Amino acid sequence: MRVEIWSDIACPWCYVGKARFEKALAAFPHRDEVEVVHRSFELDPGRAKGDVQPVLDMLTRKYGMSAAQAEAGEDNLGAQAAAEGLDYRTRGRDHGSTFDLHRLLHFAKEQGRHEALLDRLYRANFADEQSVFTGGDDHLVELAAEAGLDADATRAVLADPTAYADEVRADEREAAELGANGVPFFVLDRTYGVSGAQPAEVFTQALTQAWGDRSPLRAVTGDDAGTCGPDGCAVPQQG
Numbered sequence: 577m578r579v580e581i582w583s584d585i586a587c588p589w590c591y592v593g594k595a596r597f598e599k600a601l602a603a604f605p606h607r608d609e610v611e612v613v614h615r616s617f618e619l620d621p622g623r624a625k626g627d628v629q630p631v632l633d634m635l636t637r638k639y640g641m642s643a644a645q646a647e648a649g650e651d652n653l654g655a656q657a658a659a660e661g662l663d664y665r666t667r668g669r670d671h672g673s674t675f676d677l678h679r680l681l682h683f684a685k686e687q688g689r690h691e692a693l694l695d696r697l698y699r700a701n702f703a704d705e706q707s708v709f710t711g712g713d714d715h716l717v718e719l720a721a722e723a724g725l726d727a728d729a730t731r732a733v734l735a736d737p738t739a740y741a742d743e744v745r746a747d748e749r750e751a752a753e754l755g756a757n758g759v760p761f762f763v764l765d766r767t768y769g770v771s772g773a774q775p776a777e778v779f780t781q782a783l784t785q786a787w788g789d790r791s792p793l794r795a796v797t798g799d800d801a802g803t804c805g806p807d808g809c810a811v812p813q814q815g
Contacts, residue, residue, distance in 0.1 A: 577609060579597075579601075579611070579762060579765070580762070580763045582616070582751045582756055582761040583759050583761075584617050584619045584804070585678075585697045586619050586674050586804075587619055590760040591657065591662065592656050592660055595661065599660075599776040599779075600783060601779070606787055614681070614691075615747040616682070616743075617747065617756070618678065619759070619804055620673065620674070623672065625672075625676065627673065628707070629672075630669070631669045631670060631671045641808075647666075649809070653666070654666040656802065662702070663699070663703035665703060669701070670708075670710065676734060679741060680720060680733060681694060681697075682740035682743040683725070683730070684723065692723040692724055693723040693725065697719060713734045754769065758771065758772070758804055759804055760773060762782070764786035765786045770782050772802055774801045
């Protein structure tokens, strides 16, 4: 069975949702027969490479939040991440274009290092003190090398803006065709679609259903699932 996951490095719910899905997959009896494929989705595809701004400023300016609302949302996301054992800096993070990051992820896929680079980029964006969007290509090359990629080959990919660009755009077109207008978006064997950072038990349900049912795409939903889309990142209410 194949599980395809559309996500963006800039999406906090993708970071949390990946951990929740992996928890469900680890307990799934047929986990060794599940192929996981990560696909590209940009939350801010029109943003220029050099256009970097603090996350809190982006939230207030782009989505009309007050500073207090933006800070509360980040605090809530930090708590959600911590519950999954993830580090999350609620202050001092940046927001920028993720197009080059997605290009590198497609390069890493060819090298068999996609999962390692994806995890490293998530940590760089949400946990590291140095922004993944500053430091230029040198910083990205360092991160890629930490994930096991050749530094010179990585630098060559970054130097060529057309390298793996078609692959990124193809993923994004496919997401649109499937009706995904936010991420994370999980498609299980082209049978079930799961939108948002659902609890692990919802992913367990979807894996179980998809394993035994190869039918047209169906939606599997749960309450208060976090997702990021063009209008921002929703923050579920704490119980």
